[in-house]
Amino acid sequence: MEDLVNERKLKISHLLIRQIHQLVMKEIDDEWAGKYREVEIKITGTNFIPPDPAAVSFKMRQFEQWLQDKKNNQELIDYSSLAHYKLVEIHPFIDGNGRTARLLMNLILMNQGFPPTVILMNDRLKYYQTLNLAHKGEMKPFVDFIGRNVERSLTWYLEAVIPGKEKKAIGKWRLLSELAKKTAYSQEYLSLLERQGNIEAVKKERNWY
Numbered sequence: 001m002e003d004l005v006n007e008r009k010l011k012i013s014h015l016l017i018r019q020i021h022q023l024v025m026k027e028i029d030d031e032w033a034g035k036y037r038e039v040e041i042k043i044t045g046t047n048f049i050p051p052d053p054a055a056v057s058f059k060m061r062q063f064e065q066w067l068q069d070k071k072n073n074q075e076l077i078d079y080s081s082l083a084h085y086k087l088v089e090i091h092p093f094i095d096g097n098g099r100t101a102r103l104l105m106n107l108i109l110m111n112q113g114f115p116p117t118v119i120l121m122n123d124r125l126k127y128y129q130t131l132n133l134a135h136k137g138e139m140k141p142f143v144d145f146i147g148r149n150v151e152r153s154l155t156w157y158l159e160a161v162i163p164g165k166e167k168k169a170i171g172k173w174r175l176l177s178e179l180a181k182k183t184a185y186s187q188e189y190l191s192l193l194e195r196q197g198n199i200e201a202v203k204k205e206r207n208w209y
Contacts, residue, residue, distance in 0.1 A: 005110045012067045012083075014060040017080070020107075021093055021100045029095060034068040036060070037094045045128065048135040050091035059090045073108075081146040085134050098115070109150065115157040117150045120203065126195060152202050173209035176201060 001023070004010060022034030036056045037135050043050065063086055066072055073079040084105040091097050119127050123145075130142040144176055176194070180187040194201040194208065201208050 001107065005168065007111065010107070010111045012064070012107070013186070014064045015053065017060070017087065017092075017100065017104060020103050021096055024103065025093075025096045032094050033096075038093050041091065041092070042072055046132050046135065048089075048132070050089075056090060056092045060092055063087065063090060076109065076112055076114075077147045077150060078143055080105045081143040082139070083108060083137070084146065085131070085142060088131065089135070105146070105184045114150065116154050117146070117153045119149055123149070148200070151200070155202055173202065173204075176208040 004016075018034045018036075025033035035082075036053070038053050040053060041050055066086065067083060084101045087101040087104055088097055095201075098105065102119065107116060126145060130145045133139075134142040176190050177187050180190050183190075190199065191208065193199045203209075
């Protein structure tokens, strides 16, 4: 993965995606690691039905063409988010589709100089909710969700590498509980706004800022 990140002209193919899946599923399910599914599957908690297994190979080749079409990758956040979604939509593997899609998204982002983007455990419900909306044709919530995660990862990265005095340039974070005392809103309501993406917040250790 590190070698791929450092490639100047990264070309993502359906074969490369299968290699990524093989890495993800190694020693978890060696029989199907890197292999397209041959059975129909259902996704728990959603009404979305993935394509018929007979169509997977064709759809992955279409996806490869989309990835390599230069007109699609002008806006990096949109492009990486949609690449993530499109792979999940095809659901080409029996298991490990989400992990492979997140690695693909990070491969695209890191190849262009971004740090790895992590979707926190606390955000997992929001992640699945926005994915379900995307399956219904509402892409904006999912792209916005990924964008906020990219922004948070950038914030953590900058705070880790920028010397103390220069950190002021990226803003000062305040405890959410302290901010609540200075507003007409409760901490619980501010937390709700954060989960909805209406205010920017990051979690450090156990506290929200």
